Amino acid sequence: MNYEQLIKRLDDIDPIAYGKSRNFTDGAVTQLSPYISRGVIDTKTVLLHLVKRGYSYYHVQKFVQQMAWREFFQRVWQTEGERIHSDLKQDQGAKFNKGMSLSVDHATTGIEAIDASIKVLKQTGYMHNHLRMYTAFMNCNLAGFHWHDAAKWMYYHLLDGDWASNALSWQWVAGTFSSKKYIANQENINHYAKSSQRKTYLDCTYEELAEASAPVHLLESVDLNLTTNLPVAAPITIDNSKPTCIYNYYNLSPTWRKGEDTNRVLLLEPEMFARYPVSDACMAFMMEQCKNIEGIKLFVGSFAELQQFTRESTLYFREHPLNKHYIGIEDPRNWMIQISQPVKGSFFSFWKKYERQLENQFK
Numbered sequence: 001m002n003y004e005q006l007i008k009r010l011d012d013i014d015p016i017a018y019g020k021s022r023n024f025t026d027g028a029v030t031q032l033s034p035y036i037s038r039g040v041i042d043t044k045t046v047l048l049h050l051v052k053r054g055y056s057y058y059h060v061q062k063f064v065q066q067m068a069w070r071e072f073f074q075r076v077w078q079t080e081g082e083r084i085h086s087d088l089k090q091d092q093g094a095k096f097n098k099g100m101s102l103s104v105d106h107a108t109t110g111i112e113a114i115d116a117s118i119k120v121l122k123q124t125g126y127m128h129n130h131l132r133m134y135t136a137f138m139n140c141n142l143a144g145f146h147w148h149d150a151a152k153w154m155y156y157h158l159l160d161g162d163w164a165s166n167a168l169s170w171q172w173v174a175g176t177f178s179s180k181k182y183i184a185n186q187e188n189i190n191h192y193a194k195s196s197q198r199k200t201y202l203d204c205t206y207e208e209l210a211e212a213s214a215p216v217h218l219l220e221s222v223d224l225n226l227t228t229n230l231p232v233a234a235p236i237t238i239d240n241s242k243p244t245c246i247y248n249y250y251n252l253s254p255t256w257r258k259g260e261d262t263n264r265v266l267l268l269e270p271e272m273f274a275r276y277p278v279s280d281a282c283m284a285f286m287m288e289q290c291k292n293i294e295g296i297k298l299f300v301g302s303f304a305e306l307q308q309f310t311r312e313s314t315l316y317f318r319e320h321p322l323n324k325h326y327i328g329i330e331d332p333r334n335w336m337i338q339i340s341q342p343v344k345g346s347f348f349s350f351w352k353k354y355e356r357q358l359e360n361q362f363k
């Protein structure tokens with residue numbers, strides 16, 4: 001899907017059906033997240049599109065609130081930086097500090113809806129939000145693995161992999177960035193995934209589940225060695241009489257500085273991908289999105305190595321926590337919510353503070 005088709009797809013968003021059904025795994029969710037996470041489109045553009053379509057705020061509130069979760073997580077990453085790699089608010093109290101449940105990786109937990117969704121994740125790079133929560137619950141709160149390695153596993157497979165939404169959602173489920181650990185029983189899973197499985201180890205009350213120990217097959221661990229296959233780049237030539245716009249895994253916006261006469265470079269830093277590995281499918285999806293940006297050239301190497309080719313050229317890039325070592329002119333991201341101070345605390349205090357700003361857009 002190219003950028004024009006993506007913009008047309010915004011007409012398919014049904015915020016009313018979304019509000020009623022988004023928690024069901026066959027609900028009216030948008031699957032826009034791969035494009036949002038890769039920075040092809042941003043939440044503000046999606047919001048303004050809904051305004052243009054004439055909805056009242058009442059009808060879009062649930063949808064807009066979910067997009068606000070995304071901005072909240074991004075803002076927390078800005079504020080907390082590296083700290084989002086470790087338990088933010090309280091210790092998880094994990095039984096196993098390394099690895100993840102082999103049954104989760106192999107889709108052999110025995111819970112049909114979850115196993116099916118893990119297979120789909122590996123085939124398509126997408127998993128519904130509720131199934132992400134169930135998967136994280138099984139790995140962290142039932143089997144007792146620390147959230148970090150499994151979050152990296154999920155990030156690796158997701159086309160929408162975004163370390164802020166990913167790490168902080170895992171922390172939310174694991175109770176290190178929320179007030180309690182998330183749990184779900186078979187009845188809940190059957191309801192939202194429309195499955196009918198019974199007599200499983202999750203087929204009990206919440207009180208029983210809170211006291212239950214995990215079945216032994218969930219405790220077998222796997223220590224994944226995830227790696228990224230980076231594309232091979234042709235030698236780069238830069239016209240140093242022009243500025244250079246730098247794109248990367250988190251900024252592939254075709255509208256950013258559009259129409260300006262610049263070099264355009266996709267910078268893939270091996271060090272970044274060694275720390276945050278992604279699958280071949282994610283790499284292919286990202287490369288596909290580059291086709292929206294005319295004249296873009298690939299550079300595989302560090303920012304410092306790129307600088308050797310751009311000595312006379314002014315460098316432009318978009319603000320992001322992973323770009324802190326870039327030197328040049330930093331453009332802001334296209335935020336849906338303008339904040340007045342660094343974001344800390346809970347989503348609901350963030351929401352309380354800024355919801356009015358969003359509501360006003362619909363007046």
Ligand SMILES: Cc1cc2nc3c(=O)[nH]c(=O)nc-3n(C[C@H](O)[C@H](O)[C@H](O)COP(=O)(O)OP(=O)(O)OC[C@H]3O[C@@H](n4cnc5c(N)ncnc54)[C@H](O)[C@@H]3O)c2cc1C
Binds near residue numbers: 166
């Ligand atoms: C364990 C776990 C890991 C996750 N990892 C990621 C990740 O790596 N990248 C990612 O983008 N999201 C992640 N999420 C959040 C959420 O699951 C996805 O954003 C959502 O499922 C994307 O599907 P969609 O585009 O159909 O969403 P829709 O429901 O159609 O929502 C529209 C947009 O709003 C935003 N959004 C919706 N729900 C959430 C949410 N709960 N948190 C943050 N933003 C949201 C997304 O940008 C999404 O594209 C994770 C959630 C969990 C529980």
